[in-house]
Amino acid sequence: MPPYTSASLKAELNSRGWRLTPQREKILHVFQNLPRGDHLSAEELHQVLEERGEAISLSTIYRSVKLMSRMGILRELELAEGHKHYELNQPYPHHHHHLVCIQCNKTLEFKNDSILKHSLKQTEKEGFQLIDCQLTVMAVCPEAVRMGWPSALPSNWACTRVVAERLQEEEKKEDS
Ligand SMILES: [Zn+2]
């Protein structure tokens, strides 16, 4: 099954008595065009939409992503960053899990068919319907370990990759 298109999502929503409102369609569009491996919080999604001139309130976004997660269209992820992140809930073979560095929040995706197969077996055994299966592995990245994690690192330390991204973002903001 390919990832959702607007048309297939519309059919899915209608079959459950929900509508694909223009807001939900815009939100879906952002996630469909997100670079692979990226995850957005509701606040980040709000910012992306705002930059495109789409005025959708943060509270509408919170409600929409919750609803779309309950329907299995988005995945609600508990990564290390304190607030929830979202991505498309893509069916097999795009299905994946996450490896998260608890120090710098670097998140890597990995695939594992046996976890999904086992979950599916268990779900069917109980007569349930599988919506999503997530494994989040909390870890510490090699760079943090090299820098003397945990005792030698301040709690707000981030690896050079994260710092570079932050600087880039700040520059982008200053330019616009
Ligand atoms: Zn992911």
Ligand SMILES: [Zn+2]
């Ligand atoms: Zn790290």
